Amino acid sequence: xxRFDAIKRITELIDNEILVCNIGAPSRxxxxxxxxxxxxxxxxxxxxxxxxxxxxxxxxxDRNVWCIEGDGALLMNLGSLSTVANNxxxxxxxxxxxxxxxxxxGNQKTYTSQKTKLETIAEGAGFESITxxxxxxxxxxxxxxxxKGCHFVKINTSPGNAQVENIQFNPEEIKERFMKSISx
Amino acid sequence: xxxxxxxxxxxxxxxIDLILSLPCIMLKGLLQVIEEKNEIDHISITREEEGIGIxxxxxxxxxxxxxxxxxxxxxxxxxxxxxxxxxxxxxxxFIMSHRGGEGEKILAQIPMGKLTPDLLDxxxxxxxxxxxxxxxxxxxxAVEQSLSSGIPTGILLKKKLWGSL
Numbered sequence: 001x002x003r004f005d006a007i008k009r010i011t012e013l014i015d016n017e018i019l020v021c022n023i024g025a026p027s028r029x030x031x032x033x034x035x036x037x038x039x040x041x042x043x044x045x046x047x048x049x050x051x052x053x054x055x056x057x058x059x060x061x062d063r064n065v066w067c068i069e070g071d072g073a074l075l076m077n078l079g080s081l082s083t084v085a086n087n088x089x090x091x092x093x094x095x096x097x098x099x100x101x102x103x104x105x106g107n108q109k110t111y112t113s114q115k116t117k118l119e120t121i122a123e124g125a126g127f128e129s130i131t132x133x134x135x136x137x138x139x140x141x142x143x144x145x146x147x148k149g150c151h152f153v154k155i156n157t158s159p160g161n162a163q164v165e166n167i168q169f170n171p172e173e174i175k176e177r178f179m180k181s182i183s184x
Numbered sequence: 185x186x187x188x189x190x191x192x193x194x195x196x197x198x199x200i201d202l203i204l205s206l207p208c209i210m211l212k213g214l215l216q217v218i219e220e221k222n223e224i225d226h227i228s229i230t231r232e233e234e235g236i237g238i239x240x241x242x243x244x245x246x247x248x249x250x251x252x253x254x255x256x257x258x259x260x261x262x263x264x265x266x267x268x269x270x271x272x273x274x275x276x277x278f279i280m281s282h283r284g285g286e287g288e289k290i291l292a293q294i295p296m297g298k299l300t301p302d303l304l305d306x307x308x309x310x311x312x313x314x315x316x317x318x319x320x321x322x323x324x325x326a327v328e329q330s331l332s333s334g335i336p337t338g339i340l341l342k343k344k345l346w347g348s349l
């Protein structure tokens with residue numbers, strides 16, 4: 001399974017959820033698989049996907065917020081795991097697609113390809129719900145069961161990007177349609 | 185009224201309804217009032233850049249967030265200010281204590297303290313200086329201006345605000 005396959009499965013399940021997606025290839029892949037107003041595509045600020053999603057979760061306590069983050073990006077902002085776990089929003093699911101590589105820049109290895117286990121870090125940070133998924137077929141089954149809570153989900157994949165088109169919106173368009181779609 | 189309480193009341197009376205903070209000795213009193221009053225949502229963050237991400241998300245969801253931090257954290261925030269806040273035009277208020285300015289006794293604070301005004305200028309963050317009780321009201325203006333223009337705005341709290349150097 002590659003990142004593209006994992007995102008495809010996630011979008012098969014997604015309904016009203018707000019979705020924040022990591023910069024680079026993940027956002028481009030999501031845009032091409034299933035563009036929707038409620039997708040917030042990051043175009044910069046690598047590492048801040050979980051923080052942006054957490055901010056939305058605080059502001060919109062009645063909406064479920066999902067965040068697609070990468071291993072390399074999460075390693076840039078590990079403090080976010082402590083902040084989220086201690087404030088414990090009950091509408092927050094962090095889905096880390098761990099391919100052990102900086103996928104958007106040429107698949108240079110990250111430390112998760114060696115000794116580092118992000119699920120152990122998340123547990124230490126205080127997350128109460130931690131799930132690791134290895135099989136593509138389990139993604140929908142597991143995400144479906146999660147329900148309310150503050151969840152950490154890691155999907156192990158192999159590196160590699162799909163050949164897809166660039167996002168067809170400029171930053172302000174992404175923001176405006178996103179804000180409008182979640183405003184009521 | 186003491187300065188910290190006055191700062192708090194001005195923040196409270198502005199539209200700010202979420203505070204993300206990292207501590208600074210100059211902000212000790214203000215953060216204590218924020219905690220004690222427990223009227224404005226307040227979340228401790230682990231790094232300023234993280235706070236910018238949370239603030240951006242909260243704004244997208246309809247909140248008016250401010251980050252209360254030391255000016256040294258501006259260095260940790262540069263990329264997020266440019267490639268998140270200014271790229272998408274997301275207004276966030278930075279309420280910063282200015283260490284390393286006049287009257288600074290800790291040598292290590294001075295390089296970043298000296299750089300701060302130029303760095304804010306370079307980042308194109310319009311900044312209001314608050315160095316006396318009389319101009320605490322600038323906070324209100326900064327919030328209004330940030331929201332109407334859609335860009336992040338700074339407030340720099342000087343040591344003089346809390347008394348003679």
